[in-house]
Amino acid sequence: MTSVLPATVRAVRLAAVPEGLPVPGDLSLAEVPAPVPAPGHVLVRNRAFQVFAGLRTLIGGAARDTPAPGLRPGDTLFGPAVGEVLAAADPFKAGDLVLHPLGWREYALVPVAACTPVDPALPDPVAALSSGSAAYGALTRVARVSAGDVVLVTGAAGGVGSLAGQIAHLLGADRVIGTTRSPAKTALLAELGYDAVVTAGPGTDPADFAGRLAKAAPDGIDVLLDTVGGLQLAAAVDAARTGARFALVGALDGQLATEGAGATAPVRLDAFRIVVRGVSLGGYRGPEHPEVEAEWTDRFGRWLRSGEIRFPVTRVTGLDRAPQALSGLIAGQYSGTVVVELP
The missing domain is CATH 3.90.180.10 (Medium-chain alcohol dehydrogenases, catalytic domain)
Incomplete structure (x- = not known):
């Protein structure tokens, strides 16, 4: 009817x-x-x-x-x-x-x-x-988080990032660091299980951000889940350990820029560092992993019911x-x- x-x-x-x-x-x-x-x-x-x-x-x-x-x-x-x-x-x-x-x-x-x-x-x-399927797919298919990893999530208070940190811990990560452009959101990220938070608002000095990231991850990072790009992606390259795996799922640095149409996100990366550290860098596209959605939905439902994830x-x-x-x-x-x- x-x-x-x-x-x-x-x-x-x-x-x-x-x-x-x-x-x-x-x-x-x-x-x-x-x-x-x-x-x-x-x-x-x-x-x-x-x-x-x-x-x-x-x-x-x-x-x-x-x-x-x-x-x-x-x-x-x-x-x-x-x-x-x-x-x-x-x-x-x-x-x-x-x-x-x-x-x-x-x-x-x-x-x-x-x-x-x-x-x-x-x-x-x-x-x-x-947006958890994007975070889950990127962490399991591109970055392949494993036990003991140090993980950096940029844009950690957003739809992807607010779940990504929790997923990383559930997949075995030892330490998860998040970034946010709003200092007011650091308390929320702590509640979501982030072990450290680094702020990066408009006008942030790249060298200052890189220094604060180095303090949060003094031994470097194994995994990056990046929703931002820009200076945060560049700093992550500098912080990469040997064999680090980077999964890119967004480009908010370009999409949220006051100028332009939000369709580009140029960034200068240290190619030498990428090579000598053996960093792998890949973008995550959901349609290329059609099995992820059902897998994520099943695990998400179980994690929600058990209280393991918010x-x-x-x-x-x-x-x-x-x-x-x-x-x-x-x-x-x-x-x-x-x-x-x-x-």
Whole structure:
């Protein structure tokens, strides 16, 4: 049975390509025709969706080679969402909770192939919106964390980083160091099990940061999970032990830059150091590891139920507050995964 929808529903659209960092006025809350059920699709009422920094690149007008396509003015934003199936299509039935990529709207018509059942073992369905699979995949497939490792996580208070440090410890790491641009978030990182925190806000002197990192990891690092790039990646190269493994999952240094379109993140690295230390450096792309999602979901659910891991989440209520949520995320106002919940 299909619920009766109003003639129009609401969605958040790109109003204009931002000039620099996006502001709420670059997005608009639009009334759009309600989606109509179609073969091979499920009609979903969204309950919550994730707000992620990568949207800055997708709306900046210069996105290229990105896993998701760039957006143009008039396009509805998108991103991971959890919703309830209203109009069923095999194998889903009405009432099922599904994870899908069409957030930033009240209702979505989603191809069946783009939907995944929300694991009922998760204590909170919103946990399906975590970025933990990227952290878990990077640490197990690229960096291959092992017992006794010293691990550095950049951007440790974000959606990926707030889980990465905990995952590293669960995988056997001996010491985990995190970075954050906000000194106010150091207490949270300590609660999440980070053994040391190094701050790196705007205008940080590279030499000063490298010195503070050396104090936090006097014997160097074995693993880097990098969400930032920039001077933090360069300092990590200097701190690398022989055989260190670097996994890159983001480039916030470029995506959150006040100038440009967030589509590049140039950095100067010491190639000599990389060679003589035998450092391996690789980017993590989820589609190249299709088995990771199910593996992560299983372990995440068990870790949550046992209390071995926490899922830090900032909840923003109401679609009308979504534009401000994106600006707040980019400004560093939030910690953990940021979700907009739709009452």
